[in-house]
Amino acid sequence: MRRLSRIAVAGIASATLAVTASACGSSSSSSSSSSDSKGKGLALAYDVGGKGDQSFNDAATAGMDKADAEFGYKSTAVEPQDGESDADKAQRLEQLAKQGYNPVIGVGYAYAPAVKEVAAKFPKVTFGVVDDEQIKADNVADMVFTEEQGSYLAGVTAALTTKTNVVGFVGGVDIPLIHKFEAGYKQGVEDTKKGVTVKSQYLTETAQEGGFASPDKGENAAEGMIDSKADVIYAAAGLSGQGVIKAAAANKIWAIGVDSDQYKQDALAKYKDSILTSALKDVAGAVYNLAKSVKDGKPETGVVRADLASGGVGLADSNPVFKDNATLQEALKKAEAGIKDGSIKVKTS
Structure with a gap:
């Protein structure tokens, strides 16, 4: 390839x-x-x-x-x-x-x-x-x-995990690339469980303002969503996502990481029990x-x-809580098959 x-x-x-x-x-x-x-x-x-x-x-x-x-x-x-x-x-x-x-x-x-x-x-x-x-x-x-495909699976995960029926998305910068993450996530939630609210927030309008490099901004955004009852938050925000994960751990809710398997990252080890999974992107x-x-x-x-078919995007399964949830795994298997065969067409915006 x-x-x-x-x-x-x-x-x-x-x-x-x-x-x-x-x-x-x-x-x-x-x-x-x-x-x-x-x-x-x-x-x-x-x-x-x-x-x-x-x-x-x-x-x-x-x-x-x-x-x-x-x-x-x-x-x-x-x-x-x-x-x-x-x-x-x-x-x-x-x-x-x-x-x-x-x-x-x-x-x-x-x-x-x-x-x-x-x-x-x-x-x-x-x-x-x-x-x-x-x-x-x-x-x-x-x-x-195809970030939207991995994000769709993250949305399926959030929908089947939330107990409050409120989940969150934190984007680093308000640009088309990050819109793909949000669009796939929202669609995955909506296709999986009706009545779940997705709260979205972008940290900055431009990268120069620190949207991808400010954990404090990510933490503040997550705290606001948690105050609104969000109990699963997905962050596509680079370094700022560490703040989202920190807030999730402090409030005993779930975070979904991005790009790398953040459950396995040494710098995030003290928060790993709050990292349910990560939407992987094989950079x-x-x-x-x-x-x-x-x-x-x-x-x-x-x-x-x-893309998903080539293994270029997907979900991490390092957290045993994620991996051992049979209902979730069955739903993800079905969603993945649908994306691969084209019966599920994931939005990019």
Whole structure:
């Protein structure tokens, strides 16, 4: 399903270099000497929230780590800076391409303009952008997901778990991408149990206002929903979702995580008994597959869409309470089959 340019593995230099900490971002890992332009591996440019968000960016990191372990690479990842412009992002990506990383991946839709600009300057380097499919270039992979499908299953879960018949959705930023999460979730609730109210709140209008990077905003939004009797809350809000999970634990209600299996995240361990499940989005697999396709000499390009049928989205089953609920599991099995065979068409807005 995935394709990317051949890079030699031999000759990795032993010296390391920290990616410059400037408007281009600070490095969260180290790489081989810039004099070695081949065999380094991939480079990630993180989205807002950066490494440690226990969600979207950490999923990308897991894909990078897998590629490093399997291929003997010394990849790198670069943190974003507050208030940065598209020009800052482009400068960061250009620096990484010049240093010999391949592929170079912008983790998040905000990188789309920068990826488009820089990819044109480096036609022999493969670029990837997560959550955008507007770039039309021979050396760019648009890595997208059917988030609404996994969110539908989260909605089924919420509907069959709530005791108050009030559930919540917290979106990080009011944008079309997050509308997909909300739409699928609401539809899953409505199709499963009539009379359940879904309360929705977006934390900010723009990412620059911190919607994906402010746990306090997530916590406050969740507290308001809990005051309105919500007893299951699904957050698609990046780092801000940690605040939702914290509020859920404090009030002994259920949270549904997103992107990564948040029940298993070390940083959230003290809250894990309140994390019923997580709507998974295999960003790790997408990153790894792009790196592998480059190594195999068959670069992945164009729109690469991961869905429920391919295993690109789904629900985590780490929490025994979730996994051992036979009624819920039967309902999820039926919903999943319907999505796969097309009898359930999940809305995106």
